[in-house]
Amino acid sequence: MTSFDTIERMAVSVSSPDLSRGSRVTRRRFLKATLWGAAGLALYAGEVERHWIEVTQQEVRIPGLAAAFDGMRIAQLSDLHMDEYSEPFFLRRAIDHVNELKPDAVFLTGDYVTAGITTRKFAEGAAWQCANLLTALECRTRYAILGNHDVLVNAPLVAEALADNGMTVLVNACLPVERAGARFWLSGLDDAVEGRPDAERAIPPQIRHIAHEPVILLCHAPDYADKLLKHPAGQAVAVMVSGHTHGGQVRLPLVGAMVLPKMGRKYVEGWFHLNGMQLYVNRGLGAVGVPFRFDCPPEITVFTLRSA
Numbered sequence: 001m002t003s004f005d006t007i008e009r010m011a012v013s014v015s016s017p018d019l020s021r022g023s024r025v026t027r028r029r030f031l032k033a034t035l036w037g038a039a040g041l042a043l044y045a046g047e048v049e050r051h052w053i054e055v056t057q058q059e060v061r062i063p064g065l066a067a068a069f070d071g072m073r074i075a076q077l078s079d080l081h082m083d084e085y086s087e088p089f090f091l092r093r094a095i096d097h098v099n100e101l102k103p104d105a106v107f108l109t110g111d112y113v114t115a116g117i118t119t120r121k122f123a124e125g126a127a128w129q130c131a132n133l134l135t136a137l138e139c140r141t142r143y144a145i146l147g148n149h150d151v152l153v154n155a156p157l158v159a160e161a162l163a164d165n166g167m168t169v170l171v172n173a174c175l176p177v178e179r180a181g182a183r184f185w186l187s188g189l190d191d192a193v194e195g196r197p198d199a200e201r202a203i204p205p206q207i208r209h210i211a212h213e214p215v216i217l218l219c220h221a222p223d224y225a226d227k228l229l230k231h232p233a234g235q236a237v238a239v240m241v242s243g244h245t246h247g248g249q250v251r252l253p254l255v256g257a258m259v260l261p262k263m264g265r266k267y268v269e270g271w272f273h274l275n276g277m278q279l280y281v282n283r284g285l286g287a288v289g290v291p292f293r294f295d296c297p298p299e300i301t302v303f304t305l306r307s308a
Contacts, residue, residue: 050293051090053097053285055300058271060278061308062238064214066182069305075103075139076301078220078243079147079284082130083122084114085291091133094285094300099138101302105177106139108167109243110147110191110220112158114288123153131161142167143186147220147244148193148261149288155195170218172201185215187237192224193244193263199233208236220244221263222272222281229275240279241303245269247283251295259289 075098080086098106112130113123127150134142144167150158159169168175170188177186185207189197203215215237219228222242228234245264248257257268264281272279283299 049295049297050085050287050291051093052297053094053300054297055097055101055302057302057304058280059304059306060239060280061306062184062214062216062278063308064212064238065184065305065307066179066212067307068180068182069184070307072105072179072305073101073103074105074107074303074305075101076107076109076241076243076280076282076303077285078109078282078299079111079246079286079288080130081114081149081284081286081288082112082126082133084117084126084286084288086286088129088133091130091285092136094298095133095136097300099136101300103139103302105141105143106137107218107241108134108142108144108162109218109241109282110145111149111243111284111286111288112147112162113149113153114286115149115152117288120153124157127153127158127161131165131167134162134167135165140166143188143218144169145188145218145220146171146191146195148191148195151191151194170202172196172198174202174204174207174215176213183213185210185213186218187215188218189220189224192219192221192227193261197224199228199231203233203236205232208233214238216241218242221261222267222279223263223265225267225272225274225277225279229277234277237277240277241282242267242279243282243284245281245283246287246293247281247296247299249287249293249296250290253295257296 113126144162174187176183187202189202217237217240221244245268247269250258285298
């Protein structure tokens with residue numbers, strides 16, 4: 001009886017430390033693996049995917065588009081966010097991609113700078129730097145609108161930087177795009193989040209519902225489409241092209257986008273068909289808030305117009 005108790009105590013005293021030591025090693029290894037995994041994920045999101053540009057080809061059929069425009073190719077760049085966190089080399093790379101595509105026109109749909117992270121003076125300098133870099137676009141037909149960050153930094157200055165470097169800036173304005181005696185109308189709204197969008201000026205009555213002269217609208221914030229469709233001007237828009245959302249920028253499996261901006265929470269990415277209006281939302285090039293992208297690479301969109 002006594003020897004059995006002795007053996008049992010010996011067994012307990014020998015086995016317990018081994019289990020404890022094994023448990024500590026397991027926890028240590030788990031924590032180490034977790035830290036290495038987080039570091040690797042941050043490196044991937046910050047350096048690999050943030051600079052991995054995806055070119056998406058989109059055909060858009062537009063009712064009433066004249067045959068002269070069938071096959072016209074338009075490249076879209078959005079949300080450049082120069083210097084926060086888009087480096088000059090990254091924007092040059094995006095411009096090289098666009099030049100290789102040889103589009104007939106380029107749409108620039110806002111947020112060339114970032115507000116609130118650095119000083120206003122720094123952001124204003126970034127606006128001129130961004131506009132200077134955009135002069136390397138070989139396509140001379142370039143149309144631009146402003147985004148919410150541009151308005152917060154200094155809307156007149158950003159517009160001036162773009163215009164002085166050869167971009168046609170549309171702020172609550174429209175113009176005809178002409179080819180072989182045919183035309184469509186291109187309209188641009190002021191930013192819907194921080195600016196003062198005026199649909200009556202951007203899409204005046206005289207350009208609405210003209211046979212074979214459809215309206216294409218540039219509007220930075222996509223969720224403004226719902227408000228626009230309640231307005232007679234919005235009902236005349238065939239296609240609306242937007243950015244603003246960054247596609248969510250950081251998207252987790254089973255969770256989706258971690259953060260979405262105001263006026264960009266409903267229509268996040270890609271095509272939407274809204275009561276006769278087609279809406280496309282580009283994921284943008286840059287990043288804001290954090291220098292990361294995950295499951296949401298930067299995008300250049302190339303639209304090929306088709307008569308419907």
